[in-house]
Amino acid sequence: MPAISLDNTITLALSVRDRHVSAEWYEKHLGFQLLMHIDEAGWSEMSTKTDGVTLGLGEQADPNPGNTVPVFGVADIAVARAALEAEDVRFDGETETIEGMVSTATFYDPDGNALMLAQDLTK
Template sequence: MSLVSVDHTITIAMSVKDRRASAEWYKTMLGFEVLYHADDAGWSELRTNTPGVTIGFGEHTKPAPGNCVPVFGVADLDSSRQKLEQADVRFDGETDVVEGMVKTATFYDADGNALMLAEDLTGGAA
């Protein structure tokens, strides 16, 4: 049995210089659908052609090349984080909250690969 139960969604988060330009590239080149641009949060999200899988772009002036962070949806981030921390899983700082949108927490696997948990705060499906 696992400590945390992730849901049926995965968001692949990447840092980019220009969210809108990246979204247009993925739309044109791969046929992905732009779901939204959250300008206040510096975030854009696209639906891929794989059910339950989205790509999110975080805008940064100097994104790290080749970066990619799988984001696993959970129903209760605080509880999930607590269970992982009790198992000595290392987290990167505090949980981030964008009110009315999402709650996220970055953590690391045994090899130091970054992963993230996300709880949907929109009231919609995760």
Template structure:
């Protein structure tokens, strides 16, 4: 039995220098569909061709090469984080909240790979 229950969505978060250009590239090269650009948050999302899996682009002036963080949807991030922390899982700083959009927390597996939990605050699914 697992400590927490993630939902059936996965966001693959990547940092890029230009979210709009990246969205066009992924649309033209891989046939992904733009879901939205949240310019105020520096974030864009594309629906992949796999149900429940999206790619999110965070805009950074100098993105780390080869970066990729799987982001797992969860209904109650605070409770999930507490359960993982009690089991000794290390988190990177505080939980971040973009009001009306999303709540996120980055944590690490035993090899130091970054993973993230995200709770949808929009009132929609996923």
């Protein structure tokens, strides 16, 4: 049994040049719906056709295609991170928080693939 409690949601985070253009593309071609643009964070989210799966668009000047980061929702990021760190899972820096919105922490699997934990702070 894993030491952390996932909340049955996952966000697939993609790096894109222009979140607004990308959101329109995903809406037009795949029928996804825009949930939010968070301009101060350079982030947009879209609902997909799959329950519990969200597409996240992170704006970068020079995105790296093919670099998708699965973002796993957790109820308590501090507890989840501590449990993974106790198992020697490597994290990339500190947990980042956008007050009233989300806390995130990036970590790596044994092959160096980036994964992320996220706690929704709007609930």
